[in-house]
Each structure stands twice: as C-alpha cells, then as structure tokens.
Amino acid sequence: MAADYSHVIFDLDGTILNTLEDLAAAGNHTCEMHGWPTFAVDEYRYKVGNGMLKLVERFMPAEYAGDGRMFEQTLAEFRAYYGEHKEDHTAPYAGTTEMLDRLHAAGVQLAVLTNKDHVSAAPLIEKYFGSERFALVQGRVDAFPPQARSARHTACDGGARRRSVDHALRGRFQCRYPDRSQRRP
Template structure:
C-alpha cells in the first residue's frame, strides 16, 4: 500500500469478551423474566452495537422491554467488564512489533465508547494506540465508513494506506466502504466464509499470520 496505519475492531478481534457480554445480557434478561441464551448464540448477536444486541436477545413480542433491558445490561456489564475478558494470545506482541515498524495503531469498535476505552486501557496498557473509539453519539456505527475515515484523518494517513482488522462482516464492510485493506481474523466470533463473502482481502488464523499479513500489505 504501503501500510502506515492499522485500525482494529475490539470484541472478537483483540479481546475475547463473549462470556462477559453473554453473562451481562443473560442477567438482564432473567431479571425481566425473559428467556436467556447460550453463550455461543451471542456470536451472532454482537458486532452492531448494544441496541442491536438487545433487540436480537429479546423476543420480538416483548420489544417494549428493550429500554429497560438495555439499562440493566449496561449497569451489570459496567461492574463485570473484566470478569473473563482476555486479550487473544499473541496479539500484544503483534501490536508491539507493527508499532515498532512505524505503523500507527487505533481501535474502532461498536461497543460503547466508555467500555471500549476501559477495556483497552485495562488489558492493553502498553500498546501505543494513537486513537481509541467506541460507539459515540452523533457518529454512525460501523459498517458506515464515517468513523473509520475520521480515524484515518486524525492519524494523518490516507485510507488506502490503512488496514482494518476485524472478525465480522461489519468490519469487512467497513474496510471496503472506507477504501481500506480489510483483514479478517478467524479466532473471533464469526466464520472465515463470512469474512470472505464480505470482502476480506486477507485472512489470519493465528497472530503470527496477522503479523505477516500486515508487514506484507
């Protein structure tokens, strides 16, 4: 390209947060007398922001409870953000090495901005991210390219010189819409087929493969 910046999704890409997301939502659902879901089901509920997460988790006939379930979810998740969530193996080293190569790093998530920042600060404190953003009022969520293009502008890097690394169709669609190099990771919440179908230009199955892809992009 050559690569000058790499933007990373958070959940399912940098951190394995599924258990804590599922626990928080199931706690909120049970609190409202609604059926809960197995952890694996949340692989297909996450990725589009918490409002969509709540909508998918609640039975359609109980839509009137969405606001209350959302509030309960946020309150519980805030207290249990770090119960089980961990960085995927090998990624701190990958981030350190590509930063040493002169590539600027950023995080762009559809998770609430405050939770995104807390997780990055708590689990990846030594990584020199130049920008960290979650969902913010007034900024369209991924896959709308607005936020990704804003990060590229903030970093002073043309979109064509940016990689966007993620684990879902939302991320690959974001990369494509923003004119960035979409890199899918298969250790996250969705399948390699989904990533390919939605435009991944490269797929990484291990952290070492991710490093190689970014260095050769």
C-alpha cells in the first residue's frame, strides 16, 4: 500500500474510540447528584465536542449559566466519576485497529491530538492501541488553554468545531462538510 501521506493525526473521542456511553454515564451521574434532569446517551452526541468543559456546560441546567462556583464543582464531580469509569463501555470502533496497522505498515507516522484531558487520553490509548502505534499522544493540559477558532473555520464546519483530516495533513483549509451545522442544534 503506497501511502498518500507521511503523517496522520487523529482525534480520540468519536474518531478512533467510542467513548460516548462513558461520557454520558458520567454526565448523568453528575446530574443525578444534583437532582438535575438526565439525558439519553444519544442526546449526548449533541453535547460532546469542544472538550470536557463545554460538555459540562451543556448538561448543566440553564439557571446555572455563569455560576462559576457551581460550574467548577460540577466539573470536578464529572472528572472524578469519569476518571473512575472511563473504560466501562469505551472501545475502538470496528476496523480502527486494522486501519491503524495498515497505515503504520505503510510507513505513516501516527499521532493523536485530543481535547480530552491528557491524564485520561494517554492511558486510554495505551490500553486500546498499545504504546507503539502512535509516535505522539497529546491531550489537553492546563498549561496550554484552547485557542480561539477563526471565523473562516467556524463558517465552514457550521460551528461543529471538528476538523477534517485534510486540515491537519495538508496544512490548508478545505471545507469538506458544508452541511455540518445540522449535527448540533
């Protein structure tokens, strides 16, 4: 197999690992602790994306918007529960391991860049994919806060905040999914 690319950078959640059920369980557990409404796992598809902080913001009731103290408490509770249960249902998507092995065999350097906390991301990669498949695994760390997005990128992906593989690989912007705005209300 001749590789079209020398390097491929993958996102983690929802790309190579199906983590939705564990994220939903942690969110609902946190909501239950406060007597807040919970959500079906499928509803979390519209809450995930943009990292754990945005997920917590999205499942908290609207009356707590702007309440920094409640947000920090809820985030800490979510992180604690998720930290203990992040592998209850998480698994690679079917065919992912084989695809990664084919790319690796073709000489492609593989990496993971995710907005999941690094302390959660690195052990998940190690468990499900081993220590040799990826040249680099980098999750979110407090020392490097998320960067603001360009208006051009936001307009292309409809605010879904997901980048195509082409963005990372080719170093130029390509709007491959103009209807992405329909994914999230």
